[in-house]
Amino acid sequence: MGLARRNVEEIRPYVPGKPVEEVRRELGLSGTINKLASTENPLGPSPLAVKAMRKAVKNMNFYPEDGAYYLTQALARKHGVGEDQILIANGSVEVMYYITTAFANPGESVVMSDQAFILYKIVTKVADARQIAPPLRNHTHDLAAMVLSVEPDTKVVFIANPNNPTGTLLSPPELDRFMSKVPEHVCVVLDEAYCDFAEYFARQRGVEYTHSLPYVREGRNVVVLRTFSKAHGLAGARIGYGIAPAEQIAYFARLKTVFSVTAMAEAGAMAAMQDEQHIRRTLENNAAGVEYLSKKIGEMGFRALPTCANFLYVEVGEDAAEVGRRMQDEGVIIRPLAGGWGAPQAIRVTVGTPEQNRRCVAAMRKVLEKVAVGSH
Ligand SMILES: Cc1ncc(COP(=O)(O)O)c(C=O)c1O
Known part of the structure; x- marks a missing residue:
């Protein structure tokens, strides 16, 4: 300790879940392990993406063409912005850096x-x-408190919409009001990793999802983050992007690690974008899974927050890390929201396939201390 810069010493590293095979080995478990921890797509990658990536593998002796030229063009067309308003990266987290x-x-x-x-x-x-981190209000971003938290030296505000880990959504008018109050020198990051799910749920409810792209087109100081990790099922390929006015994108391009986006990931993303069938199946599976899990969790005497994403936030009324360990013993990995997540008595359950969801419910019934009598 003590070798690095102070801020590096102070970083609490991201703790990823253990590989599923490792969990199986440690616990001596046989049978399937259901990983419902990391908001991944339970239906797998788009089959069209798999095919495209297989083809791209043959050219892995070459460096990728750095700007992800074709994908940038395709995304610019899709979102109605200029090619200089998009930065493709090794997952949207790379853009956050x-x-x-x-x-x-x-x-x-x-x-x-x-x-x-x-x-x-x-x-x-x-x-x-x-970091200035005001608390959520009713499990959602307290935009009024966030505006009040902005100080003269504030440079960035991060807002995930829907929020991870609570799955809650901000409405376009709420965000419009917020945007009208935030000083122009503050970059507002609208992280829309779960946009496909949110759009689906918003449509079901007859409401609008977001005005994020109009902000970019108006030249506001915003960065919209999107990813291929969720609805498109390409979390392992690592590809996501930022959409922002050209000035902001040009700054990020100066910092960008060269060749951080592989040609395989680009090919996969191009194909996944066009795989409407896979996206539709993913969204339908998710909506059905949300309904099933919410109902069953409710029957156990807990409440899953209404979600606009592909996961559910559940307060379990006991130590979530311990619940996570007991769930793991049952072959189901969920995410306890202890530590940096800030909710030591809550868990986040990613929606799985119907079979995975059933196993998750069975495990929850078995391991949660406060399951309502009569729910078995
Ligand atoms: C809100 C949010 N943003 C971004 C990401 C990461 O996206 P990527 O895989 O593109 O880095 C996640 C992943 O869980 C997320 O929850």
């Missing part, structure tokens, strides 16, 4: 909710910036 390092000087502040995607805190430390 560029945002804080581009805008926040050491000691300047970055605003996020206290229960937010854990990487926001890490990338703030990486830039040696100062």
